[in-house]
Amino acid sequence: MSVWDADTISRFAQQGEDLFAVTHKCIVQRVALSIVANTSEYTLSDSVIDIRKITWLGRRIDPIPFRQWKDDDLPLNSTGRPDGYIYNNIGQQKIKFYPTPDTTIASTSSNLFGSEIANRVIVEYYSTPDYSTIIIPSFIRRRLIKCYVAKMCFSIESKGQNLKAARYFSDKWDHLMERYGQGLQDLINKPRRLIASSTPQNNRIPRPRLNPSNFGVGVDF
Amino acid sequence: MALISAIKSRIRQNLNDNGVTFYSTEDLDDSFQDAYDDIAFLSRCIIKKRAVSKQANLSYYALADEITDLMAPIAIYDPAQSKFLLDDKTLRDFELENDSWELRTGTPTHWAALDHKYTALYPRYASVTSGSPTDAFTRANASDLNSSDWTNSVNTNGSYIKIASNAVEVLGQGVAYRPDSYGQYQRSKFTLRQNSGAVYVATTRSGPMVRFSGSYNNASFYCIEVLTAGATHLKKYVNADLSQSVTGSSITSPHAVVSALGDTLEIEATGNTVNLYRNGSVIQTVTDYSIGSGYIGLATIDTTVNDTLLSRWDDFEGYYTPALDVYYWAVPPVFADSDSPLVATDLQRLFDNYCVGDLLEQAEEYAKANPFWKEYFRDIDIYLERIQRLSKTALRSLS
Numbered sequence: 122m123s124v125w126d127a128d129t130i131s132r133f134a135q136q137g138e139d140l141f142a143v144t145h146k147c148i149v150q151r152v153a154l155s156i157v158a159n160t161s162e163y164t165l166s167d168s169v170i171d172i173r174k175i176t177w178l179g180r181r182i183d184p185i186p187f188r189q190w191k192d193d194d195l196p197l198n199s200t201g202r203p204d205g206y207i208y209n210n211i212g213q214q215k216i217k218f219y220p221t222p223d224t225t226i227a228s229t230s231s232n233l234f235g236s237e238i239a240n241r242v243i244v245e246y247y248s249t250p251d252y253s254t255i256i257i258p259s260f261i262r263r264r265l266i267k268c269y270v271a272k273m274c275f276s277i278e279s280k281g282q283n284l285k286a287a288r289y290f291s292d293k294w295d296h297l298m299e300r301y302g303q304g305l306q307d308l309i310n311k312p313r314r315l316i317a318s319s320t321p322q323n324n325r326i327p328r329p330r331l332n333p334s335n336f337g338v339g340v341d342f
Numbered sequence: 343m344a345l346i347s348a349i350k351s352r353i354r355q356n357l358n359d360n361g362v363t364f365y366s367t368e369d370l371d372d373s374f375q376d377a378y379d380d381i382a383f384l385s386r387c388i389i390k391k392r393a394v395s396k397q398a399n400l401s402y403y404a405l406a407d408e409i410t411d412l413m414a415p416i417a418i419y420d421p422a423q424s425k426f427l428l429d430d431k432t433l434r435d436f437e438l439e440n441d442s443w444e445l446r447t448g449t450p451t452h453w454a455a456l457d458h459k460y461t462a463l464y465p466r467y468a469s470v471t472s473g474s475p476t477d478a479f480t481r482a483n484a485s486d487l488n489s490s491d492w493t494n495s496v497n498t499n500g501s502y503i504k505i506a507s508n509a510v511e512v513l514g515q516g517v518a519y520r521p522d523s524y525g526q527y528q529r530s531k532f533t534l535r536q537n538s539g540a541v542y543v544a545t546t547r548s549g550p551m552v553r554f555s556g557s558y559n560n561a562s563f564y565c566i567e568v569l570t571a572g573a574t575h576l577k578k579y580v581n582a583d584l585s586q587s588v589t590g591s592s593i594t595s596p597h598a599v600v601s602a603l604g605d606t607l608e609i610e611a612t613g614n615t616v617n618l619y620r621n622g623s624v625i626q627t628v629t630d631y632s633i634g635s636g637y638i639g640l641a642t643i644d645t646t647v648n649d650t651l652l653s654r655w656d657d658f659e660g661y662y663t664p665a666l667d668v669y670y671w672a673v674p675p676v677f678a679d680s681d682s683p684l685v686a687t688d689l690q691r692l693f694d695n696y697c698v699g700d701l702l703e704q705a706e707e708y709a710k711a712n713p714f715w716k717e718y719f720r721d722i723d724i725y726l727e728r729i730q731r732l733s734k735t736a737l738r739s740l741s
Contacts, residue, residue, distance in 0.1 A: 149457040174437075179445040181437060234402035234460060238444050258458040260383050260413050260673045264376055289708045300719075304384060308414040308671070309455045310432065315417055315734050317430030 124281035125274050137269030137294075138250045141257050143170055145302040146247040147309070148255060153241040155228035159200065161221040165214045168255075170247040172208050172216075178226070179239040182206060185219060216244070261301045268294045343687050347679035350374060353697045365701050373704075377696035378674040381685055383413065385692075385725040388672040388684050389733065393526035393635030393665035396470045401444040402460040408613055410631060411672045415461055416733065418453045419667040421524055427463070427666075428452045436464050470664060475520055475638075477658040480508045486518075492639070493521045495558045497585045503642065509535050509656040512548045512642045515584040516558040519551075519639030525662040528552040530638040531608035531619070534568065534601055536654035547577075547643050548653050552611045553636035559583040562633050564593075564616050565641045566609050568653075574601045576609070576618050576626055578633060584643045593628040594618075606657075635665055689725050692718060 123130070142148050154163055165172075175182050185205040203218035226242050233243055250256045257265070272290035275283045350370060359365055382388050392409050406412050418427045433454050436443040447468035455461045475491065485501035486494045487510065496502040496516025503518045504511055510518070510532075530550040549566035556562055562580045567590075569575070574597050577590035593616065601607060601620060608619035618626040638660045644652065674684060683690060699714035 179442050181441045235400035313429040316426040317428040
């Protein structure tokens with residue numbers, strides 16, 4: 122019989138998975154907000170760690186810099202199609218759009234990565250796991266969580282307390298967090314450059330250009 | 343190449359566990375699977391290819407849902423363009439170019455991963471045209487299917503798949519397939535016109551097939567087989583020589599309902615599911631991951647060379663959705679002792695070091711475990727560097 126009960130082990134398993142998901146932001150989810158005309162503030166789910174991107178009928182809208190918010194330089198009383206938002210600067214899990222939306226846009230839960238992008242207000246966010254369907258990558262999950270559970274079980278006050286073992290698994294957890302996190306970063310976020318690095322430069326996506334006419338009066342030298 | 347049973351035996355020797363059995367079989371098996379998973383993740387040593395159907399108006403493909411052993415994509419090839427999509431951009435780069443890049447349509451030129459589940463194609467397809475080839479075989483008798491729409495791959499001993507009396511007559515081993523039908527989602531339907539009774543024995547079988555690749559003497563595909571007295575079931579062949587005494591892997595048991603002359607028999611492959619339809623109704627469904635893509639057509643397995651009529655088929659109807667080929671790093675399979683691990687022979691000591699370290703650690707022998715971990719991680723770095731170098735060379739030679 123185990124020294125630790127199933128609830129304790131399960132609790133630490135969930136803590137370990139939470140820790141990895143928060144540290145390495147490896148779970149991405151999408152939700153379509155139900156937008157109501159003349160309402161600017163909405164509440165996001167508790168599972169949102171951070172917002173990765175928001176699109177308004179397919180067009181990206183950006184977070185409003187803190188300086189602009191502080192300087193009171195916001196279109197507080199205007200309505201229209203939002204071009205910016207503030208998240209969590211106004212309260213836990215709250216998001217506020219500027220200017221205030223002037224249309225109602227319904228929510229949906231399907232095709233948020235495809236055909237519904239053009240029709241919805243979609244928040245793409247880094248999510249915490251739900252430990253069943255929304256989980257960290259399964260190809261690292263078991264070994265990583267096992268290590269955290271061992272670390273914590275050997276640490277807590279109980280018949281099974283073993284500080285030498287706790288220290289060993291703590292070091293191993295730190296090592297795996299770093300190695301798996303880096304491995305995941307390489308797998309997911311790093312461009313492969315296996316094909317394109319050998320192609321001519323003129324195949325590259327053009328960068329956006331800021332013409333002088335876009336930001337001031339042109340000066341002839 | 344060592345079998346896994348031999349590696350496990352070495353691990354027990356390293357633990358001085360031979361005969362003593364301090365560590366249970368379950369302990370060792372768990373540790374070995376962990377080692378396999380860890381080596382595959384950290385070194386990315388298992389590379390596979392799978393076809394994924396193109397979809398209209400889809401910006402992000404949930405590749406992990408379609409490819410169950412996916413770890414991450416390496417490269418994406420578009421057979422329609424005969425080229426790899428470019429892989430030097432991130433999603434951030436797409437966003438810099440265009441605030442609404444997810445809505446831009448066209449022929450994809452780039453891809454980038456969002457997370458371990460979703461991968462974006464840029465731009466996305468506005469529409470995808472599926473193929474629905476048909477053939478009533480109403481034409482002059484010929485020694486093959488006598489049409490540029492079909493490719494025959496048969497043994498050279500005779501005209502084994504041919505046109506006669508406005509139908510397909512099968513006399514020996516081989517395949518006839520549609521070279522324009524490459525894909526992952528496919529259907530192939532024929533009407534059974536003649537069942538020559540005694541020839542439907544274990545060594546002589548034919549029926550509609552999907553996901554065919556190779557040639558008659560090195561063929562992989564799923565097919566329907568009609569056995570003696572018409573019992574009908576699904577089979578798969580992997581790298582099989584259809585002129586030899588091959589045994590395909592039955593992926594279902596023969597169905598109780600027999601097929602009769604005039605029945606339509608259809609095989610459908612979608613993702614990891616293969617369905618068998620008889621007269622429009624599903625009679626068998628199986629899940630199988632072995633063959634990811636190929637062509638549709640008709641297959642015959644026959645070990646005899648007798649040039650006698652084996653079966654007659656008519657009224658072909660096919661369907662396919664164009665696909666992209668995804669090359670990907672894969673997670674390892676659940677191991678069996680009789681397998682050889684998918685790890686380079688000279689670095690299979692990775693298993694020894696991982697398992698010995700892992701099992702010593704479970705026995706709270708931490709000081710003893712550390713040197714094995716040190717060796718393990720040193721070898722992993724060596725292996726990763728080797729694989730990265732080889733991947734780059736291999737893909738560039740294909741692009």
